[in-house]
Amino acid sequence: MNDAVTLAGNNGQAKMPRKRKVSKMAIHEAIWGYAFIAPVVLGLVIFYTLPSVASFVLSFTKWDGLSSPSFIGLENFSALLQDEKYMRAMLNTMLYTFGTVPLSVALATILAVFLNQPIKGMVVYRTLYFIPVITMPIAVGMVWKWLYNSEFGLINYILGTLNLPQPNWLFDEKFALFSIVLVAVWSSVGYNAVILLSGLQGISSSYYEAASLDGAGTLYKFFRITLPLLTPSLFFVLVTSLIGAFQAFDLIFIMMGKQESLLDSTRTVVYSIWENGFKYFDMGYASAQALVLFLVILVITVLQMYFQKKWVHYQ
């Protein structure tokens, strides 16, 4: 049986040299191949590729979404440079991203190392840390808005009993973005930890055994074995988290959306795209903002790919 299977496999692979008869089979296979992929490919072209191209074209036009778009060259982009609101949104997005991602990944690394220990109740811990990840961001935003409430919120109550200062979290422009960053960290740690945990489980125990024989301590093992061998997973987590953080919208929408005056210190680029496109119907301008966002994400991702040589160790 096994032999027959291998033989058949070889015959299948040896298609190329012999012509007529097999190429008919190859055509048959190719037709089926195209048939299998056709629905997804067509759908992605219609709903993703074409709109992406259209978005690129639209960013060079002025368009209210109804009349025909008028070509204005690079005007949208030069307007962006002078648009204080947009520049502020870009700055906020950067602050949000570079506040959230390092903190979340650092905490997730520690959490993953803890969860990788042979301790009881690992599944329970994993479940508890993961629940924030799967909860609807709108609900998360609402709960945290209530926790942050300056008069009746739980957080200020606890701070009060500890005699610590009680900031007006979401309503103080110095704290508003920071408050949202904390929520974003809270809801992303579990996800990052699960990816890092599967990376940790791939590290061969022989490294640790050898280090123990040499008398290495826990910290030494962490910095010299665990961390270097975890770098491929860390790299993956960093790349995907940064891409995700640059697209932040939901939390800001639910926690700040009604406070126009405070939006300046929390508006992200995606929020600005949504406002321009669907509140002011300035669709060309919104498309230009989306294109810039894409380019920023692309540059940051390419830079990470480039610099991974310097710190990522593949086993």
Next chain:
Amino acid sequence: MKANAISKSSRLLVHVLLILGAVIMVTPFLWMLSTSFKSFAASMKVPPEWIPSDWHFENYSLVLEKINFSRYYLNTIIVTVGRTVGQLVLCSMAAYGFACLRFPGKNIIFVAILSVLMVPSQVVMIPSFVIMRELDWLDTFYVLIVPGIFSAFGTFLLRQFFMTLPRDLEEAAKIDGAGYFRIFWQVYLPLSKSALVSLAIFTVLYSWNDLLWPLIMTSSEEMRVLSIGIASFQGQHATDYPLLMAGAVMATVPVILLFIFLQRYFIEGIALSGIKG
């Protein structure tokens, strides 16, 4: 592992730290639950009550009266099921094509599909709105379901999984005279249950929690999904936190339960997308 084992005292320390972190993770949910049973006045008591002194279960029925919650629920379920079933069928077919069949241009097309993953959805949003308007799909189930069933991520995830399956099975089925569709349907799909469940969970979560797409593409009250329904509920009752929390509880509990029961598949799915990515 043995060499990496830790002493009893440091194991205790790990437990203490893990419990501390778990408290921070869980407290917001307990607080949400606790508030959802309080009267409006009790919710503003200082010091706050952890366990309500009198229970107001009627908050939940009040939410159901004040907004068309059951309608939002139904809409969300229809959208979630539609997208999930669609993705499972179409992505698994495409994944089989990419993983197991030979045809000219396969690699180029596959790379093109992966490039879709790189474009942020906000880039697609504005032209999509116009396309949907021209199709007359705005504010219908079509706009909420159809674009969501074509997934580059789902195709990629399942293709990675199919690549790990032994080819012998396929060859054996071929000798038995099975066609490609039968091999796909009767050999590959039954072997891929865990990967299919993983993708299903990802899709369910994504469509259940999705906000921006339905926010843009729907406008009428009866087409609202849960996330939009809750957001507009918050707009009307900005400070009535017991009611808001009752709504939040009802919107999140199904997904949390789903996760608790199926978390093995979920963790596997993340590992699959993470390692191979």
